[in-house]
Amino acid sequence: MSLLARALSLTPLLAGVVAVPRTAHAQTLEDAELLRPRELNATVMYGHDAWNKYWEGSLKRDNGNIGTVTTSSITSTVAYGVNGNLTLFASLPYVSTEASQGVLRGMSGRQDFTLMAKYRVFNPLIAGRARLKVLAVGAAGVPTSDYTPDFLPMSIGLHSKSLTARAAAHLQDRTGWFFDGFAERMWRSNVTLDRSSYYTDGQWIESNEVAMPDVAEYRGTLGWQRGAWCVPVGFTFQRTLGGGDIRRQDMPFVSNRMNFTAAHAEVMYFLPGLSGLRLDLGAAHVLSGRNVGQSTTIMTGLTYAFHL
Amino acid sequence: MRSTSDRVGRAMDLTSIRARHALPLTVLAAVAALASCDKTITVPSASLPPIAAASVDANAGTWKMLVLTAPDQVVVPDPTATSSTAYQAELTTLKAAQAIMTDAQRAAVQYWTGAGVLRWNEIERELVARYNLPPAPSADGSYPLPDAENPFGDPNFPFANPPYASRAYSYVSVAQYEALKAAWFYKYKFNRPAPSKTDPAVTTVIPASTLPSYPSEDAVLSGVTAEMLKLLFPAAVDEITRKAYEQRQAAILSGRATASDVAAGLALGKAVAALVITRARADGMGAAAGNGTMWKSLADAATARGEIAWLSQETPKRPPMLMNFGTVKAWTMTPAEVTSLEPGPPPSTSSPEMRKDLAEVKQTTDHLSRDQLAIALKWNDGAGTATPPGHWNAIASTYVREARMSEVRAARVYAMLNMAMHDVAVGCWDTKMKYFNPRPAQLDPSIKTMIGLPNFPSYPSGHSTFSGAAATVLGQIFPQGAADFDAMADEAGISRLYGGIHYRSDIVNGKAHGKRIGTWVLNYLSTDGAN
Numbered sequence: 001m002s003l004l005a006r007a008l009s010l011t012p013l014l015a016g017v018v019a020v021p022r023t024a025h026a027q028t029l030e031d032a033e034l035l036r037p038r039e040l041n042a043t044v045m046y047g048h049d050a051w052n053k054y055w056e057g058s059l060k061r062d063n064g065n066i067g068t069v070t071t072s073s074i075t076s077t078v079a080y081g082v083n084g085n086l087t088l089f090a091s092l093p094y095v096s097t098e099a100s101q102g103v104l105r106g107m108s109g110r111q112d113f114t115l116m117a118k119y120r121v122f123n124p125l126i127a128g129r130a131r132l133k134v135l136a137v138g139a140a141g142v143p144t145s146d147y148t149p150d151f152l153p154m155s156i157g158l159h160s161k162s163l164t165a166r167a168a169a170h171l172q173d174r175t176g177w178f179f180d181g182f183a184e185r186m187w188r189s190n191v192t193l194d195r196s197s198y199y200t201d202g203q204w205i206e207s208n209e210v211a212m213p214d215v216a217e218y219r220g221t222l223g224w225q226r227g228a229w230c231v232p233v234g235f236t237f238q239r240t241l242g243g244g245d246i247r248r249q250d251m252p253f254v255s256n257r258m259n260f261t262a263a264h265a266e267v268m269y270f271l272p273g274l275s276g277l278r279l280d281l282g283a284a285h286v287l288s289g290r291n292v293g294q295s296t297t298i299m300t301g302l303t304y305a306f307h308l
Numbered sequence: 309m310r311s312t313s314d315r316v317g318r319a320m321d322l323t324s325i326r327a328r329h330a331l332p333l334t335v336l337a338a339v340a341a342l343a344s345c346d347k348t349i350t351v352p353s354a355s356l357p358p359i360a361a362a363s364v365d366a367n368a369g370t371w372k373m374l375v376l377t378a379p380d381q382v383v384v385p386d387p388t389a390t391s392s393t394a395y396q397a398e399l400t401t402l403k404a405a406q407a408i409m410t411d412a413q414r415a416a417v418q419y420w421t422g423a424g425v426l427r428w429n430e431i432e433r434e435l436v437a438r439y440n441l442p443p444a445p446s447a448d449g450s451y452p453l454p455d456a457e458n459p460f461g462d463p464n465f466p467f468a469n470p471p472y473a474s475r476a477y478s479y480v481s482v483a484q485y486e487a488l489k490a491a492w493f494y495k496y497k498f499n500r501p502a503p504s505k506t507d508p509a510v511t512t513v514i515p516a517s518t519l520p521s522y523p524s525e526d527a528v529l530s531g532v533t534a535e536m537l538k539l540l541f542p543a544a545v546d547e548i549t550r551k552a553y554e555q556r557q558a559a560i561l562s563g564r565a566t567a568s569d570v571a572a573g574l575a576l577g578k579a580v581a582a583l584v585i586t587r588a589r590a591d592g593m594g595a596a597a598g599n600g601t602m603w604k605s606l607a608d609a610a611t612a613r614g615e616i617a618w619l620s621q622e623t624p625k626r627p628p629m630l631m632n633f634g635t636v637k638a639w640t641m642t643p644a645e646v647t648s649l650e651p652g653p654p655p656s657t658s659s660p661e662m663r664k665d666l667a668e669v670k671q672t673t674d675h676l677s678r679d680q681l682a683i684a685l686k687w688n689d690g691a692g693t694a695t696p697p698g699h700w701n702a703i704a705s706t707y708v709r710e711a712r713m714s715e716v717r718a719a720r721v722y723a724m725l726n727m728a729m730h731d732v733a734v735g736c737w738d739t740k741m742k743y744f745n746p747r748p749a750q751l752d753p754s755i756k757t758m759i760g761l762p763n764f765p766s767y768p769s770g771h772s773t774f775s776g777a778a779a780t781v782l783g784q785i786f787p788q789g790a791a792d793f794d795a796m797a798d799e800a801g802i803s804r805l806y807g808g809i810h811y812r813s814d815i816v817n818g819k820a821h822g823k824r825i826g827t828w829v830l831n832y833l834s835t836d837g838a839n
Contacts, residue, residue, distance in 0.1 A: 064445075064623025103621055103749045105673070105756030105808070146678055150685050151758065190347055194685040197437075197702065199692050204434035206702065211347040248462060249444040250692050251760070 031221075031232075032133050032170030032180055034120055035081030038308045045280070045301035047073040051293030052100075054153075057245030058290055067101030069153050069293060073111075089116040092144060095156040104154050110145045111157045116164075130173045137166040137184070150193045152252040153293065159254075160212045161189040172225070180221040180232065188212035191254055200253045201244025210255050213242030228270040236262045236284075246291050260289035266299075276305040353430060353705070358562075359422030360514040361714040365838075368716040369493030372836035374639070374723070375584050376486050379493035382579040384572055387498050387522040390506045398566035399507045405561055406511055413561055420558040421513050424529040425484060425718040426709055428537075429701055431551060432480055433694040435541045439468040441691055442626070442763070449624035453597060459543035466541065470770055471596070471633040471733040473695040476540045478639060478730035479588055480533060481722035487532040487580035488525060488716040491573065495520040504563045512563040521566070523573035525715045526559035531577025532584075539585055591637035598631035606631065610744040616657040616751065618744045618765040628764040634738025639727040640832040646731070649824045650739045651817040654767035657746065665811035669748040670755050673808040680806040681758055687771060687803035688759045696771050696800065697729040700778035703796065707786045720838055721785055728777040728829040732822055736773040739821070740765040747809060757808040768818030769810045772801035776822020777829070784830050797822075 035041060052068040053060055075093040082088060096108030116139035123133050141162040149159040166184035190209050197206040221234030243257035266282030280301040286294045369379050376382070388394050409417075420427060443451045443463035452463055459465035466472055500522035504510040519525075534552035538545050556574065559565040565573070606628075610617035620626050638646055655661035672680070689696045704725055708718050745767035749755045762770070775797035783790030801819050804810035 061444075101623060103755075103757045103761045103808075105758055148681060148685060190349070194682040195688060195693075196686070197433075197694065199434075199437040202438075204437045204694070205349060205351055206353060206430075206433075207349050207351050209349050211349050247441060247692070248464075249441050251690075 032135050032168050032182075034085070034087045034118060034135075035079055035305075036307075037081050037083045039081040039305060040308055041077075041079040041303055041305045043075075043077040043079070043301055043303040045073075045075045045077070045299060047071075047075065047297060047299045049073075049295045049297040051286075051295040054293040055246075055289045055291055056248065056250075059248075060294070065102035066099040066104065066153065068099070070098045070100070071156075071295075072096050072098075085120040087118045089118070090114070091116075097154050097156060099154065104151075107147065107151065107154050107156050109147045109156055111143070111147070112141045112159075112162075113144045114139055114141045116140075118168075126171070130171055133170040133172075135166075135168040135170070135182075137164070137168055137182075139164040139166075148194065149191055149254040150195065152254065155254075158188075158191065158212070160191050163187045176224050176226040178223050178225060178232075180219070180223065180234070182217075182219050184217050186215040186217070188214055193254075198253070200255055210253075212255050213240050213257065215240050228272060230268040231266065233265045234263075236260075236264060238262075243291075252291060256291040258289075258291045260286045260292045262286045264297075278303040278305070353426075355418075356423070356709065358418060358420075358514050359426075359709065359712055361422060361517065361519075361717075362712040363714060363717075364517050364519040365492065365714045365717050366496060366518075367837070368489055368714070369496055371489050371716075371720075371838045372833075373486060373489060374482055374727075375587055376490065376580065379490045381583070382490060382576055384490075384494045384523055384576050387500050387568060387572065390500060395506075395566065395568070398568060399503060399510065402503055402560055402563070402566055403507070403509055406563065409561055413557065416554050416558045417513055417562045420526065420555050421562045421564070422715070423709070424526055424555060425715050425722060426705055427555075428480070428484070428529065428533045429477075429705060429722060431548075432477065432537065433698045433701060435537065435544055436468045436473045436476065436694045436698050437692060438544070439464055439466050439541060440473065440693060440695060442467055442469070445624050445626075451624075451626055456542060459541075464543055468541075468695070469629050470689075470695040470697065470774070471630045471636075471737055474697040474726070474729045474733040474774070475591075475593065475636065477697050477701060477722070478726035479540065479584060480536045481719065481726040482639070483532050483536045483581050483584040484529060485716070485719040485723035486584065487528045487577050488719050490580060491523050491525050491528040491576060492716050494523055494572075494576070495525075498522050500569070502564060503566050503569075510563045514562075516563070519714075521564060521569045523576050524556075524559050524565035524569040525573065526565060527556050527570040527573025528577040528580075529715065530555040530559075531574040532581045533577075535578050535581030536584065539588065587637075592632075592635050596630045596633040596636055598627065600627070602631055603627050606741050606744050614656070614658070615744075616746050618746045619750055620763055621747065621749055621761055622763055626763045628741070629762070630737065631741055631764070634734055634741055636734055638731040638734045640731055640829050641734075645828075646735050646738060649821065649828060650735055650742075651768055651821045654743055654745050654811075654817070655813055657751065661813070662751075662811070665813050666748055666751050666755075668812060669805060669808060669810075670752055672805055673755060673758065676758065676806060683799055683803045684758045684807035687800045688807070689771070690760045690762075696774040697726065697733075697778075699800075700725065700729065700774065700782075703778075703793075704782055707782065707789055711786070717838070720836075721782075724785070724829060724833055725778060725781050728781045728826050729774050731829065732773045732777045732825050733770075735821065735825060736768060736770050736818070737764075739768055740770075743767050745814075748811060749808065755808055759807040759809065761809050766810060767814050768821055769801060769804050769814040770818070771804050771810075772797070772815045772818030773822040773825075775800040776819035777826035778822070780823050780826025781829060 049071045050068050053062050073093045073095045077091040079089045091114045093111045095111045098106035118137045121134045121136050126132050143159045147156050149155050164186040166182050168182035170180050172178035190211055193208045196208050216239045218237045221232045223232030239259050240257045243255045246252050262284050264284035268280045271277045282299045284297040445451055454463045454465040454467045456465050499520045502516040502521045504512045504516045530552035534548050537548045556570050607617040689699050708721055744765045747766045779793035779797035783793045801815040
């Protein structure tokens with residue numbers, strides 16, 4: 001299941017924001033599913049995210065000088081089952097941004113490459129009817145182009161290198177109901193700007209280097225899977241562990257404290273007659289946030305699975 | 309046999325488990341490595357050492373005054389003799405305080421000693437950046453004016469935009485320069501030696517010079533700067549006051565001044581500030597925001613000349629920034645002299661030259677290289693920054709520090725630089741409003757910008773004008789940097805074309821305008837006695 005579920009956890013970010021996203025690393029990586037040994041999945045996913053309201057610190061507002069900010073992305077992901085307990089993912093999005101009003105130029109380019117390893121720690125049967133899977137997940141993200149993070153909300157990303165550690169669990173009943181959850185922490189490297197000074201979080205700093213606060217993310221999903229269908233629905237919480245607020249009528253800044261709570265729903269369908277082809281359709285909406293856009297995201301993806 | 313094969317089987321299992329764990333373990337190790345790395349940002353100036361001035365500039369009390377009528381316009385009372393009981397008691401108190409210095413006090417001594425002008429300039433850059441935010445629109449589409457009587461409100465007062473900032477930097481620098489020249493006058497009038505010269509048990513962080521200590525230059529700076537900054541940035545009164553107190557404490561703990569040196573310096577600094585503030589209250593800044601009637605008449609005048617008048621590209625439409633700043637009093641020029649240095653008109657909005665200029669902006673922004681984008685961002689100096697004048701103050705600071713200048717000579721550098729940039733702001737804003745020329749994105753809505761679009765007319769480029777003047781002034785004071793300053797001025801200018809917000813003619817004419825004003829200010833001060 002669920003490249004899409006995973007993707008959705010990231011897209012609010014990706015789209016999100018006044019500040020765009022952190023890396024698209026979560027693309028395809030949110031669920032507890034592992035590939036079979038020597039199974040290879042190739043996915044192309046299209047994301048469309050838009051917002052016309054954002055939170056300036058905790059103040060929700062609109063802004064006639066940007067109107068609606070739209071972020072589109074095309075993400076290519078390859079996943080490989082090394083063995084029954086370990087799946088590797090590699091993912092790279094191409095992102096472009098656009099504002100419907102005002103004079104700010106949209107930007108586009110290759111964003112951040114993510115490599116992820118998902119490892120099944122144990123997999124017991126509970127009460128003879130439900131399977132529990134516990135996973136340890138590690139990921140690394142690195143920008144693949146020299147896009148600037150200093151033009152938010154039009155920048156395509158934050159240009160920070162990152163490492164992520166996640167603990168995930170998946171409990172699935174034999175009737176098809178399942179619950180997914182994870183908690184993760186992302187460590188982010190400092191970012192370098194093209195200017196020699198900046199003001200953020202109550203401080204004027206005469207340096208081109210910006211300290212990036214780390215990020216915690218939590219996710220809970222309830223879903224149902226039967227036959228060719230799988231439908232997960234859930235909530236994602238992102239909390240940036242530091243950083244300043246956007247000040248009144250200021251521009252957003254790369255190290256802002258970007259928080260949000262988003263609801264997301266997804267439908268996956270394994271196309272009949274075409275073995276190994278899966279269609280994903282999903283949506284997410286930010287319910288509340290801080291220094292992010294109130295984005296609504298639509299994602300659609302096509303995955304082809306085959307054995308080596 | 310059976311047990312052997314079991315053992316082999318188990319061994320193989322272990323091998324494969326290790327292999328399977330290898331990758332996650334590597335990832336976890338990398339995560340741990342990143343998690344433990346230090347994210348602290350090193351700000352170069354924060355930990356720079358105290359400055360021992362290369363020269364005491366003993367004759368600075370004779371340098372020409374700019375606002376004060378004479379160096380002794382403010383009277384400083386005679387000090388007590390160093391042999392007096394009162395002075396000896398001050399020394400005893402000083403030594404006792406030195407004996408129990410806290411780490412924070414030691415850090416303050418390192419921070420302030422010999423670098424008061426530099427430190428206050430840094431602090432002012434921070435204040436400008438903090439208050440450099442435009443008012444947000446009200447629900448009815450209007451923009452509230454920042455109110456000096458309600459500085460903590462929304463919007464904060466001030467909106468420290470480039471003209472406001474250029475004036476603020478200049479008032480602080482001029483007031484510091486006036487106060488320090490007066491201090492030098494009295495220092496050499498009274499010739500009270502530094503505490504460590506009268507009592508060897510007083511310790512110093514830098515070797516005591518021959519500079520007399522009464523009144524304390526550190527206390528003069530604390531008094532004059534705090535008063536000026538409280539006028540200009542009233543909502544920051546808390547930290548301004550704390551910083552000023554810290555500087556006076558550091559003067560004593562560094563062994564450079566006694567309590568009476570500090571008291572006399574503080575009083576002198578505040579009295580000089582009061583004189584400079586009298587000028588500031590009458591310089592026309594109160595009317596600089598203009599009004600709706602003026603806005604309309606500026607636009608109508610451009611239309612009547614057959615030109616396309618500037619239109620705000622913001623939603624809702626915002627009045628042009630400080631549209632009446634061109635009538636604010638300059639430091640070195642009469643209004644007629646301001647006009648005489650201004651550039652002629654821009655190419656007509658219907659001329660082939662303007663079409664060519666516009667096409668160049670379109671072509672450049674549509675094919676912008678990453679290096680060009682970096683230059684646009686480097687010199688953006690937009691909302692939330694110290695502004696272009698602040699950027700040039702930061703550039704000057706490196707040279708001032710390297711030259712190990714006395715406080716009074718450092719103050720002279722900033723006074724010259726900032727008087728020039730204030731006079732630039734006056735001349736540039738006057739020219740902008742006179743021609744009311746549209747920005748590229750107005751004439752060609754397909755032009756999108758890589759930086760925020762300033763909300764005032766295009767011609768000439770403020771960045772170029774500020775930079776032309778700054779490079780001219782700094783180039784004469786620091787000839788070794790002249791070529792670099794000029795290259796920086798060119799880069800600052802062209803950055804506005806890369807950003808998509810200025811035509812080449814704005815930039816070329818702006819820089820030339822700035823150079824004329826820079827030269828004018830240098831001439832104005834060429835006989836001030838400091839060279």
